[in-house]
Amino acid sequence: MIAQAAQQTSGEDSLASWIIAIGTLLAVIAAVVLSVAPQISTYLTRPIFKVDFKNEEPYCRTTIEGYWIRLRVVNSGKSVAKNCEGKMVRIIDASTNQERKDFDPIVLRWVGSTIDKPIDINRNEDEYLDIIQTDALIEKQFLIRAAGVEKNPMGINLHPPRRDYFLHVELYGANVEPKFVEVELRDAKEDDKIRVTIREMSSVKK
Numbered sequence: 001m002i003a004q005a006a007q008q009t010s011g012e013d014s015l016a017s018w019i020i021a022i023g024t025l026l027a028v029i030a031a032v033v034l035s036v037a038p039q040i041s042t043y044l045t046r047p048i049f050k051v052d053f054k055n056e057e058p059y060c061r062t063t064i065e066g067y068w069i070r071l072r073v074v075n076s077g078k079s080v081a082k083n084c085e086g087k088m089v090r091i092i093d094a095s096t097n098q099e100r101k102d103f104d105p106i107v108l109r110w111v112g113s114t115i116d117k118p119i120d121i122n123r124n125e126d127e128y129l130d131i132i133q134t135d136a137l138i139e140k141q142f143l144i145r146a147a148g149v150e151k152n153p154m155g156i157n158l159h160p161p162r163r164d165y166f167l168h169v170e171l172y173g174a175n176v177e178p179k180f181v182e183v184e185l186r187d188a189k190e191d192d193k194i195r196v197t198i199r200e201m202s203s204v205k206k
Contacts, residue, residue, distance in 0.1 A: 047081035047123065049171050049179035050074040053198045058128065060192075066134040066143070067191035070111055071181070071198070073129055073171060075121040083118035084173040086110075086129040088144060094164035094184070102157040108169070109147040116148035118173070131167065131183060134191050135159075162187050168201070 052072050053059050061068040075081045089105040092098065110119050111128035121127050130145035141159040167183040180201040188194050 047075050047077035047079050047121070047173070047176045049081070049173075049176055050076045051171065051179055051181050051198065051200070053183075053196055055195055060194075060196075062192065064136065066136045067194065068130060068133045068145075069185075069194070069196055070128040070130045070145075071169070071183070072126050073121065074126040075123055075176075077176070078123055079175075080123060081121040081176045082174040084121050084127075084171070084176070085118045085147075087170045087172075088131070088167055089170050090166075090168035091160060092166040092168070094166055094186075100157070100160060102155070103160070104154070104156050105170075106144070106156060106158075107147045109145045113147075121173075129169075129171075131169065132185065134162070134194075 050073075052074070059070060059072060061070075071086070073084070073086070086108045087105050088108055091100040091103050093100065109116060109130045111130055113119060119127060132142050132144055135141060135143045138159065140162055142162055144158045144160070146158055164187055165185045167185060169181050169183060170178055171181070172178040180203055181198050182201055184197045184199075186195040
């Protein structure tokens with residue numbers, strides 16, 4: 001009788017231990033979930049850059065000033081992309097595969113911007129980033145559309161000769177992962193025959 005009672009007590013203690021252990025485990029799991037929930041939420045609702053280009057309007061524009069080429073930058077994420085900028089970081093001569101040494105990374109101009117400062121891009125909206133243009137007054141040169149710059153700054157050549165190039169562009173913002181693209185620029189005698197293709201890159205050499 002005593003042995004049976006002791007066995008019953010031992011069983012109850014074992015069950016209680018299991019209940020405590022399971023309760024402790026559930027509490028740990030709940031604590032972990034609560035600790036990572038904000039990061040998961042931020043990841044799922046983050047802004048995301050998507051970049052595209054077509055050899056047609058409005059990606060290309062003909063004006064009295066020349067022929068304009070720009071990238072379309074879309075925020076395909078679920079929150080506002082803050083303080084977005086685009087920067088041209090390299091110019092490579094396509095015929096020699098040599099990087100131009102008379103150029104340093106420089107911030108580009110958003111189309112329609114009158115203040116040449118970083119902009120916010122709302123979710124599911126897009127903005128156009130000026131890359132390069134021909135100049136009606138300078139037939140044999142391109143003009144890089146640098147933000148807030150009218151003349152060559154600090155010795156940087158913003159008027160490279162017209163030829164074929166690979167242009168490396170970085171897009172970034174305060175709360176969005178950078179996007180790197182290579183712009184392949186194929187020149188032609190007629191501005192509307194200039195052809196551009198782009199491809200995404202994992203990074204660009206600075």
